[in-house]
Amino acid sequence: MANTPSAQKATRKIAARTATNKSRRSRMRTFIRKVEEAIASGDHAAASTALKAAEPEISRAAGKGIVHANVAARKVSRLNARVKALAV
Structure with missing residues (x-):
């Protein structure tokens, strides 16, 4: 448990950032799943x-x-290749 006020604030900030990141990651995965x-x-x-x-x-x-930027590029590239293969 955080003892100092600054450590308590840091804990709150981390919790808020984690929630935001979790939401963004979930949103991205939903679009990929579609x-x-x-x-x-x-x-x-x-x-x-x-x-x-x-x-x-x-x-x-x-x-x-x-x-990571490379992960994003790889995901887009692979999805694009799979979509392109459907046209044939």
């Missing part, structure tokens, strides 16, 4: 639309430090 579900259904149009919505969310998560 793309994956559209890919699984085989609907190219729906998958493209879902990817267009997910891409800025993933980038925003990277910008906020929720995921």
